[in-house]
Amino acid sequence: MIYSKECEYAIRAMTYLAQHADRRCMAKEIAEKENLPQHFLSKILQTLVREKLLESAKGPKGGFQLSKPAKTITLYHIKKFVDGVDDLNECAVGLTKCNDEMPCPLHDDFKPIREKVKNYLKSTSLADMTKALDNKKKISKAASG
Amino acid sequence: MIYSKECEYAIRAMTYLAQHADRRCMAKEIAEKENLPQHFLSKILQTLVREKLLESAKGPKGGFQLSKPAKTITLYHIKKFVDGVDDLNECAVGLTKCNDEMPCPLHDDFKPIREKVKNYLKSTSLADMTKALDNKKKISKAASG
DNA sequence: AGTAATTAGGATAATAATATCTAAAAAGGG
DNA sequence: CCCTTTTTAGATATTATTATCCTAATTACT
Numbered sequence: 001m002i003y004s005k006e007c008e009y010a011i012r013a014m015t016y017l018a019q020h021a022d023r024r025c026m027a028k029e030i031a032e033k034e035n036l037p038q039h040f041l042s043k044i045l046q047t048l049v050r051e052k053l054l055e056s057a058k059g060p061k062g063g064f065q066l067s068k069p070a071k072t073i074t075l076y077h078i079k080k081f082v083d084g085v086d087d088l089n090e091c092a093v094g095l096t097k098c099n100d101e102m103p104c105p106l107h108d109d110f111k112p113i114r115e116k117v118k119n120y121l122k123s124t125s126l127a128d129m130t131k132a133l134d135n136k137k138k139i140s141k142a143a144s145g
Numbered sequence: 146m147i148y149s150k151e152c153e154y155a156i157r158a159m160t161y162l163a164q165h166a167d168r169r170c171m172a173k174e175i176a177e178k179e180n181l182p183q184h185f186l187s188k189i190l191q192t193l194v195r196e197k198l199l200e201s202a203k204g205p206k207g208g209f210q211l212s213k214p215a216k217t218i219t220l221y222h223i224k225k226f227v228d229g230v231d232d233l234n235e236c237a238v239g240l241t242k243c244n245d246e247m248p249c250p251l252h253d254d255f256k257p258i259r260e261k262v263k264n265y266l267k268s269t270s271l272a273d274m275t276k277a278l279d280n281k282k283k284i285s286k287a288a289s290g
Numbered sequence: 291a292g293t294a295a296t297t298a299g300g301a302t303a304a305t306a307a308t309a310t311c312t313a314a315a316a317a318g319g320g
Numbered sequence: 321c322c323c324t325t326t327t328t329a330g331a332t333a334t335t336a337t338t339a340t341c342c343t344a345a346t347t348a349c350t
Contacts, residue, residue, distance in 0.1 A: 001147065001232040001259070005338065026296070040339050046298060058297045059347025087146040109277075113265060114146070116258050124254070132254070150308065171326070185309050191328065203327045204317030 002117065007082040009036050010044050011075060014053070015133070018070035018126040024063030044082070051081040071127035079121060088118045147262065152227040154181050155189050156220060159198070160278070163215035163271040169208030189227070196226040216272035224266060233263045 003011070012034050017025055027045055031038035045064050048054040055067045066073065079085055148156070157179050162170055172190055176183035190209050193199040200212045211218065224230055 001262075028296090037339055039341070042297075043299090043339090049297090056297060057347075058295085058345075059349090060295045061348065062296045062346085064297090109269070110265065113258070113261050116261065117146075120255065120258060173326085182309055184311070187327075188309090188329090194327090201327060202317080203315075203325085205325050206318070207316085207326045209327090 002121075003079060004083050006040075006044055007079055009034075009041055010048060010078050010082045011129075012036065013041060013045060013064075014048070014066065014073065014078060014126055015129045017054070017064060017066050018073075018130045019133070021066060021070060024057060024061065024065045026063040029063070048078075048081065053077065053081065066126070069127070070130065071125045073126045074122055075124045075129075076118070076121040085118075088114060088121075147266075148224060149228050151185075151189055152224050154186055155193060155223050155227045156274075157181065158186060158190060158209075159193070159211065159218065159223060159271055160274045162199070162209060162211050163218075163275045164278070166211060166215060169202060169206065169210045171208040174208070193223075193226065198222065198226065211271070214272070215275065216270045218271045219267055220269045220274075221263070221266040230263075233259060233266075 013030050013036065016030050016034055027042045028038055030036065030045075031041045045054060045056070049056045049064070052067055053073060054064050056062070056064050076085065079088075158175050158181065161175050161179055172187045173183055175181065175190075176186045190199060190201070194201045194209070197212055198218060199209050201207070201209050221230065224233075
């Protein structure tokens, strides 16, 4: 609804990295653990490196890691570099022609909802992701055990 | 952000039809007035006919028209037949693997926002669209005149 | 130095979304 | 009944997205 696959994979990979911030993780490892297409993921990680959200190291013991603390990286940042955020800032419902002849009739009504989405992405960091994940696991463990 | 192009075109075309509910409108006419790719629009209109949202007539005086009153057709209906609404009902942020190993950490937080979107689509009819359009035109006319 | 491990990046492939073209079918008007 | 108009439907084209493969470059360890 909000992300491309590419962006989804980026978020999942970066969440994984946030969960293992004590070391570097290989693309292959992330792909296997998160069940992502490996080569596609590698590409995505490369762009995240270029955008300075990740750091990488080649060779044995190489891999990827977050370039800054998980709590300072938001979903909005990631989406911005992977998908762009135009869709969150332009005409709310994708009716491209907003002008006198064909003004977007929903713009005003939809705007507050769109703002909520944007806010949510801006206020949710990778640290929030891992925290929520931990909670979920705890709960599902308690339920099954 | 919410619709595919196809769905956007469908909504714009159907809004046009709602504005001219007194007669049938040709695909070509709609395409020209709404600045849509004509042949692609024709395809879309055909599927809307199959889905019973529109009725069509061939030959001279032919064209398309809404199959029921504008106020009974919502954006949700249209999206449902054109794009599907899975993205509004499944994992909120597109993280496809929601399970014990990888539960979607955002699901709970995002759900209310998603519900707002869904509600909005369900409560906005083509009649609302045309009404909002009329208002917009009136305002922009007053401002410029 | 040599070798294995790993990222980087270019080329290619597969699939889905978007768009166009053409021929056939249906309807109305002469 | 024929001609024109218009939808219908199927084939094709284009573009974007998603995904894979291959080679090069870099690094760590021996």
